Amino acid sequence: MESLDPVLLARIQFAFTISFHIVFPAFTIGLASFLAVLEGLWLATGREVFLRLFRFWLPVFAVGFAMGVVSGIVMSYQFGTNWGPFSEMTAPILGPLLAYEVLTAFFLEAGFLGIMLFGLERVGPRLHFTATVLVAVGTLISAFWILSANSWMQTPTGWLLENGRYVPESWPAVIFNPSFPYRFIHMVLAAYLSTAFVVGATGAWHLLRNRASEPARMMFGMAVLMAAVVAPAQAVVGDLHGLNTQQHQPAKVAAMEGHFETRRGAPLILFGMPDMEAGETRHALEIPKLGSLILAHDPDGEVTGLDAFPRADWPNVPIVFWTFRIMVGIALLMIAFGLTGAFLAWRRRLFGSSTFLRWAIAMGPQGFIALLAGWFVTEAGRQPYLVYGLIRTADVASPIGAPGVAGSLLAFVVVYLLVFAAGTFYLLRLMRRIPEEIGMRSLKQGPLRSGGPGEAAVSGHHDDPEVTS
Numbered sequence: 001m002e003s004l005d006p007v008l009l010a011r012i013q014f015a016f017t018i019s020f021h022i023v024f025p026a027f028t029i030g031l032a033s034f035l036a037v038l039e040g041l042w043l044a045t046g047r048e049v050f051l052r053l054f055r056f057w058l059p060v061f062a063v064g065f066a067m068g069v070v071s072g073i074v075m076s077y078q079f080g081t082n083w084g085p086f087s088e089m090t091a092p093i094l095g096p097l098l099a100y101e102v103l104t105a106f107f108l109e110a111g112f113l114g115i116m117l118f119g120l121e122r123v124g125p126r127l128h129f130t131a132t133v134l135v136a137v138g139t140l141i142s143a144f145w146i147l148s149a150n151s152w153m154q155t156p157t158g159w160l161l162e163n164g165r166y167v168p169e170s171w172p173a174v175i176f177n178p179s180f181p182y183r184f185i186h187m188v189l190a191a192y193l194s195t196a197f198v199v200g201a202t203g204a205w206h207l208l209r210n211r212a213s214e215p216a217r218m219m220f221g222m223a224v225l226m227a228a229v230v231a232p233a234q235a236v237v238g239d240l241h242g243l244n245t246q247q248h249q250p251a252k253v254a255a256m257e258g259h260f261e262t263r264r265g266a267p268l269i270l271f272g273m274p275d276m277e278a279g280e281t282r283h284a285l286e287i288p289k290l291g292s293l294i295l296a297h298d299p300d301g302e303v304t305g306l307d308a309f310p311r312a313d314w315p316n317v318p319i320v321f322w323t324f325r326i327m328v329g330i331a332l333l334m335i336a337f338g339l340t341g342a343f344l345a346w347r348r349r350l351f352g353s354s355t356f357l358r359w360a361i362a363m364g365p366q367g368f369i370a371l372l373a374g375w376f377v378t379e380a381g382r383q384p385y386l387v388y389g390l391i392r393t394a395d396v397a398s399p400i401g402a403p404g405v406a407g408s409l410l411a412f413v414v415v416y417l418l419v420f421a422a423g424t425f426y427l428l429r430l431m432r433r434i435p436e437e438i439g440m441r442s443l444k445q446g447p448l449r450s451g452g453p454g455e456a457a458v459s460g461h462h463d464d465p466e467v468t469s
Contacts, residue, residue, distance in 0.1 A: 007397045009405040010082040013412060015379070017074050020416050022375060023368050024068030029143055029188065030195025031061045032136035034222075035116075039129045052215050055438045057199075060430045062117055065109075067423045074412075082405065086386055086396035092167040093159060093174055097149040105142035109135050140188065147187055151180035153387050154378070155248045166390070178248055182241035183378075189234045190374065193334060194367025196226035201364025202431045204357040215435030217351055220360070224350065227338035235331060239294075246295055249388060250304045251313060252381030255320040257291055258284065259305040266291035266303035271325070274317040279307070281321075315383045323376040330370035337363055 035054055042050035076098075079087045087094075115123060115131035123131070158173025159166045168174050200223030206216035246253045254260070258269040258281040268291040272284035289299040296303060306314055337359065344350045351357075386393045 004402040004406060006400055006402040006405045007394050009402060009409055010397055010400075011393065013082065013405065013409040014075075014078055015376075016409070017071065017078065017412055017416070018375070019372055020420055021068065021071035021075060022371065024064050024071060025139070025142070026187075026191040026194055026368070026371055027198070028061060028065045028068055029139040029191040030193075031057060031064065032132075032139045033192065034195060034199065035061060036129075036133045036136040037222075039125075039132050043125055043129055049214050049218050052435055052438050053219055056215065056433065056435050058117065060427055063423065063427055063430065065113070067420065071416075071420075081408075082398050082400065083386075083396060084398040086391065089164065089391060089396065090166050090387065092165055093152065094149050096168075097145055097152070097175070101142055101145035101149075105138045105145065108138035108141065112138070143188060143191070144184060147184045148175050148177070148180050151183050152177050154183070154382060155179040156387050156390055166387070179241075179244055182237065182244045186234070186237050186241050186374075189230055189237060190367070190371050192226065193230055193234060194371055196223045196230070197334070197360075197363045197367045198365075198431075199223045200227065201361045204360035205432075206435060207351055208354065208357050208361075211351060213436060215438075219435075220357075221345070221350065223360075224338065224341035224345065227334055228342040229338070231331070231334040231338045235335060238331070243295070246304075249381065251306060251309045252315060252320065252377075253295065254304055254306045254308075255315045255317045255381055256324040256377060257295070257303070258317070258321050259291070259303055260307060260317075262302065262305040262308050264292065264302045265289045265300045266295075266305075268294060272321075274321050276314065276317050313384065315381050320377055320381045323373040323380070327370045327373040327377060330366050330373070333363065333366065334370075 035057060038050045038054040038057070041047070042054060112131040112134045115128060116135050119131065120128050152174055155178040156166075157177045158168060158170040160169045161167075199219050203216045203218075203220030203223060206213050207220060210216065242253065242256075255274075257266075258272055258274050259266060260274075260279045260281065265288070267284075267286035267288050269281055270285045270287065272281035274281045292301040292303050293299045295301070306317070340356065340359075341350060344353060344356060382388050384392055384394065386396060
């Protein structure tokens with residue numbers, strides 16, 4: 001045990017816990033906006049299908065939101081336990097950014113979440129819709145501050161070093177650091193796509209059992225539309241993000257592309273086996289000059305390789321190289337799925353192809369896999385720094401021995417696998433409910449009060465278990 005590196009164990013522990021955590025905030029970001037759209041469409045059209053879908057996904061959102069909050073609390077404690085010197089050095093900058101997230105996003109979500117979950121019959125449809133929109137906005141504000149803090153660690157600007165601590169010289173420069181706009185948009189689109197594919201997989205599962213199900217057709221059609229529009233847009237944003245990374249973190253891009261040598265007319269390496277000791281990518285399958293065309297927008301442009309940096313500043317190339325390809329490969333599948341769905345919709349066969357519906361089910365978890373792969377690229381590619389170019393990871397770990405870190409890591413693995421396996425199983429059970437049976441009794445009753453088309457569909461159902469589950 002003593003031969004193990006406590007810094008490596010601390011990094012593994014953080015990677016393990018954040019991998020579980022990030023899935024749920026991403027899901028709730030997308031699902032909160034989806035719920036706001038559903039409720040808005042219900043109020044605008046009065047169609048019961050939108051209210052059914054709102055009630056169908058509301059308890060899923062509640063469980064996912066709770067799991068995200070619980071797993072997020074652990075992250076803040078790890079800053080103090082495993083990375084105490086880092087917390088001390090960066091507290092004047094990262095502390096306020098995380099506090100702003102609590103004071104804006106978390107308070108907004110906490111203030112209106114109860115109304116969103118339990119207030120549909122108590123406050124009226126329009127006020128309830130306002131609460132739903134504010135919760136959705138709160139999730140986006142939360143992503144804003146978290147991505148700002150993380151982006152500052154990637155591309156630190158607006159800082160001064162005073163008495164061994166990094167303090168803000170310019171808050172706008174800290175918040176809107178060079179990589180933040182690209183990473184924020186990229187993350188939000190990833191959250192929307194991941195959620196859309198879960199919704200689409202759920203709709204496809206129900207359609208395979210009942211092709212006439214209007215709620216299933218609606219959720220599947222909306223998911224395919226999201227994939228057809230947002231997946232290509234995400235590719236464009238990803239390209240812009242890559243160019244920004246090439247400018248500010250060229251070693252990360254060199255690892256992503258598997259380029260050990262700086263050269264002009266660099267190929268695009270599709271696959272290969274990066275060998276850090278030999279300084280080359282073995283058995284490379286290449287497309288000539290395409291790497292320079294993508295990174296320099298010139299087929300003969302120069303692409304910086306890892307030989308331009310000291311070996312001590314190289315990230316773990318195989319991890320960055322392969323996780324990047326997982327992310328890009330899934331992104332291409334998403335684009336293909338969206339375009340295929342658009343073609344089938346044009347041919348009026350969107351709901352009739354069993355093969356396409358089964359493809360949709362298989363794509364259900366792929367957004368989260370791509371999301372995790374992207375975060376591994378981002379975080380592993382920043383190494384050996386915690387704050388890129390300023391603070392090395394090995395210099396700011398807490399002075400805890402390997403046995404202590406290993407013991408807590410083992411405890412996290414056991415608890416997380418039990419708790420989150422149970423939570424995920426319950427989420428899947430919620431998604432298996434038959435949409436047509438959600439709130440049927442209350443929808444058939446008379447309205448609580450007169451009003452717009454949305455209010456005419458609301459009835460007294462305080463004892464309806466589907467609303468408060």
